[in-house]
Amino acid sequence: MEKVSIGLGDRSYEIHIGSGLLSGSRVGPVPSSGTVAVVVTDKRVRPLYGASLLGALRDAYPHVHTVTLPDGEEHKNWQTLNLIFDALLTHGCDRKTVLYALGGGVIGDMTGFAAACYMRGIDFVQVPTTLLAQVDSSVGGKTAINHPLGKNMIGAFHQPRLVICDLSTLDTLPARELAAGIAEVIKYGPIADMELFAWLEANMDALLARDHAALAHVVKRSCEIKAAVVGADEREAGLRAILNFGHTFGHAIEAGMGYGEWLHGEGVAAGMVMAAELSRRLGLVDGDFVGRLRVLIARAGLPVRGPVLDARDNAGRYLELMRVDKKAEAGEIRFVLIDGPGRAVVRPAPDALVREVIDACCATA
Amino acid sequence: MEKVSIGLGDRSYEIHIGSGLLSGSRVGPVPSSGTVAVVVTDKRVRPLYGASLLGALRDAYPHVHTVTLPDGEEHKNWQTLNLIFDALLTHGCDRKTVLYALGGGVIGDMTGFAAACYMRGIDFVQVPTTLLAQVDSSVGGKTAINHPLGKNMIGAFHQPRLVICDLSTLDTLPARELAAGIAEVIKYGPIADMELFAWLEANMDALLARDHAALAHVVKRSCEIKAAVVGADEREAGLRAILNFGHTFGHAIEAGMGYGEWLHGEGVAAGMVMAAELSRRLGLVDGDFVGRLRVLIARAGLPVRGPVLDARDNAGRYLELMRVDKKAEAGEIRFVLIDGPGRAVVRPAPDALVREVIDACCATA
Incomplete structure (x- = not known):
């Protein structure tokens, strides 16, 4: 144990x-x-x-x-x-x-x-x-x-x-739910631990085969990382927000599709790609990093593109949903972005750029 | 201010x-x-x-x-x-x-x-x-x-x-509600501050006339006493329970009569007399103290006797209601008793003695 x-x-x-x-x-x-x-x-x-x-x-x-x-x-x-x-x-x-x-x-x-x-x-x-x-x-x-x-x-x-x-x-556990859980494991790489990320690249097959040693490793490591973050910020005043990498877009997907259509982990998976892409367009990470993340998410059997929530103004609908998120302050969306692999930062971003990212990262774009 | x-x-x-x-x-x-x-x-x-x-x-x-x-x-x-x-x-x-x-x-x-x-x-x-x-x-x-x-x-x-x-x-504020509030002020005397108790004996008329200086004094002093108790025990692990002097019987009265029939402060008033009488029968205070408390409560226009909750087995009904109180542990009722004027203690008491107190302190007894 x-x-x-x-x-x-x-x-x-x-x-x-x-x-x-x-x-x-x-x-x-x-x-x-x-x-x-x-x-x-x-x-x-x-x-x-x-x-x-x-x-x-x-x-x-x-x-x-x-x-x-x-x-x-x-x-x-x-x-x-x-x-x-x-x-x-x-x-x-x-x-x-x-x-x-x-x-x-x-x-x-x-x-x-x-x-x-x-x-x-x-x-x-x-x-x-x-x-x-x-x-x-x-x-x-x-x-x-x-x-x-x-x-x-x-x-x-x-x-x-x-x-x-x-x-x-x-x-x-149904395979789809296992994958949704892996999304949250993957999350800990970009925000805190690229060693875990590399381990996942090497051991994704064992994880999907539910090998108990592999599962024990990711559960333990995920809990350790989360514990370090939460220990520093129990009441979510600041640092803890980095745990929401992928969640701002992800919550919009869950809400926009109707809860239950997309699993939470699936929304987070597509949301991480969007947040990584937004980080890239802000000059914080390069395209190679976004590519690695996209490949790993796809290998877990998770979606790498967001759904279209509104055929007429898809980006507008995403923005609307993100503005009512609990993390928003006075209507300003605070994105968890990757400020170099293994390090997260929380900041707003220009609406126009967010719209470009949504257009580039959604299913029919 | x-x-x-x-x-x-x-x-x-x-x-x-x-x-x-x-x-x-x-x-x-x-x-x-x-x-x-x-x-x-x-x-x-x-x-x-x-x-x-x-x-x-x-x-x-x-x-x-x-x-x-x-x-x-x-x-x-x-x-x-x-x-x-x-x-x-x-x-x-x-x-x-x-x-x-x-x-x-x-x-x-x-x-x-x-x-x-x-x-x-x-x-x-x-x-x-x-x-x-x-x-x-x-x-x-x-x-x-x-x-x-x-x-x-x-x-x-x-x-x-x-x-x-x-x-x-x-x-x-309606007069009945003013009196109900005074019950909680009186409470602070026996459990913590007999000086406040003596002040109330001297100034009850000013208080009932809603003199702002008198009101300011009792609000301030009550808050100070409660703050000292709560500061030592924010999560109600022990000491804080003394603030429930009169409340164990009082809650039974409120619940037994149907909420709203007796105001909370009215139940506490009659409950304090019962708890003081129980303290006396356990040898913790003398009859003079119980008498002083009864007189002060009556001067505030508050009830000094509990209602009959069940004509066939009144004491049994009180006990039954007190056993489901939040403060009870595994069905054992924990009474806040006066261990000498100005000092409270929390402890159980024999059912037979509690029955005697209820019989002695209720309306038709």
């Missing part, structure tokens, strides 16, 4: 990475927990891994309950969140109850937000079962639900007590 | 106490705010003070919006909270938007919770217009909404950037 320690003072925790962990003896109890654990999962994941985790938790806590939510981003809303609160209150759960989020990013986000709000904050443990959740939402403490007018608009920063990345759960 | 400084590191803020403050030049802007302020108020308060605050804010922020919520504890729920989110998103409010809570405790709790969750946390300012809100919710950062299965069950700790206690707003 590999370990990554996240140092955040009294909110520090460990990420455990390995095969078969969720049925093991280290799932709990977490320090200062009470006697009750509640597993929050969804209808898709529960039949796959629910019994294993519940079995392990019953050895760690006298009382274990389960809440099974509907599956999918479209249920990441208040109504579904309230099913968690209903269950906690019906079972008389107190402030020492520990929630276990068993599932992908949606389950992690909702369970974390429920833990942040229930009685003004209880402990939770992340048991992410997708690559995306293991490399991205394991670190950072971001939790949220969607609002009809915007994704992840209602949420909190709330750190888990423990993250259990069981690589065995990735064996059953 | 009086000031109380709340020292909580980078979450420190000031409480301003005085007459006519909400139409003055010091309402804003708060540090590092953006260009937008949003006033959240209710249908009762808006016609009284909305125009004054809006006028002052328009001098401080380029853009000022208002959200008017329905009035009353029964609306302190997700549906009403969502009206705030709807307005923020419709106006395109970004992370530098500042919310102003203009109203009583319900408005403060909901606005604070909305600020805690919107885009994972934005700034807010409390402008409490009831004595209860000025002396209680000004300090501590507790925000919440109710769940059908429990009061204040969903919430967050989120500190305001500034609290403006405008004593002029108390001129229009």
Whole structure:
């Protein structure tokens, strides 16, 4: 088993990475927990891994309950969140109850937000079962639900007590979701670690074949990089924004296509190419770098071109969507750009140049 | 104008106490705010003070919006909270938007919770217009909404950037609500400051006549005491629980009567007598102390006896309700008791003794 320690003072925790962990003896109890654990999962994941985790938790806590939510981003809303609160209150759960989020990013986000709000904050443990959740939402403490007018608009920063990345759960992950997770792994190269990028160029086949040693390496390295960034900027005041490389364009793609059409990682993949191309046109990186990034993304089976969101004024539609992004300030879009391979910078860019990039990087251009 | 400084590191803020403050030049802007302020108020308060605050804010922020919520504890729920989110998103409010809570405790709790969750946390300012809100919710950062299965069950700790206690707003407060606020002021005596208690014995008439100098004194002193307690225990791990003197019985009264029948302060008033009587029967204080407390509470026009919640088994009903309180741990009720005048202690008590106290302190007993 590999370990990554996240140092955040009294909110520090460990990420455990390995095969078969969720049925093991280290799932709990977490320090200062009470006697009750509640597993929050969804209808898709529960039949796959629910019994294993519940079995392990019953050895760690006298009382274990389960809440099974509907599956999918479209249920990441208040109504579904309230099913968690209903269950906690019906079972008389107190402030020492520990929630276990068993599932992908949606389950992690909702369970974390429920833990942040229930009685003004209880402990939770992340048991992410997708690559995306293991490399991205394991670190950072971001939790949220969607609002009809915007994704992840209602949420909190709330750190888990423990993250259990069981690589065995990735064996059953659909290929498209595996690729979407790899997009977030690729991201860490341009912004922080070109060694990881080169490793991915050499080992993409093993990763796509779900080799556990390869998966362990990328999960560990991704968590380490993200931890270093988040440790320096827990509340997203500045540096942390570089983790959104590819996300500004990516969020516009997700929103413009209707959530669920493009997976988050797919939007980020095409968005990284756009952000790299914008960096190139601003004179920050050369064409070779953009080419390497495009090739690696394509090898992962991910899209390298954005979709057309509006046949009449495609670039205008992208800009419109990017201006309402949470990261925008007073309508000014702040792009995460690559300021030389392995180094990111956050800055605005002229609309005209952004339009050129969108025109050059979209499907029918 | 009086000031109380709340020292909580980078979450420190000031409480301003005085007459006519909400139409003055010091309402804003708060540090590092953006260009937008949003006033959240209710249908009762808006016609009284909305125009004054809006006028002052328009001098401080380029853009000022208002959200008017329905009035009353029964609306302190997700549906009403969502009206705030709807307005923020419709106006395109970004992370530098500042919310102003203009109203009583319900408005403060909901606005604070909305600020805690919107885009994972934005700034807010409390402008409490009831004595209860000025002396209680000004300090501590507790925000919440109710769940059908429990009061204040969903919430967050989120500190305001500034609290403006405008004593002029108390001129229009119904007498019953003024008294309910005085209950929370009286509370600070037995748990922390018998000098304040003696001051109240000498000045209750001035307070009931809404003399601004008397009001300023109790608001300032209450905030100082609460600040000292909260500063030592921001996340309610231990000491802070003493602020709930009278609240364990009080919450049972509120819940048992149906929310809104008894005001929070009224429940706390009768609850303090019960908790003091329990302290006496445990040998912690003498009968003189309980008598002094009962007399002062009665002089404020507050109830000194609890209502009968169940004609067949009144004490059983109280115990049942107290066991589901947020403060209970694994069903054990933790009482805030007076361990000598001016000093509180938190501990469990034998059911049989609690039953005796309830029987002795309720209306028809």
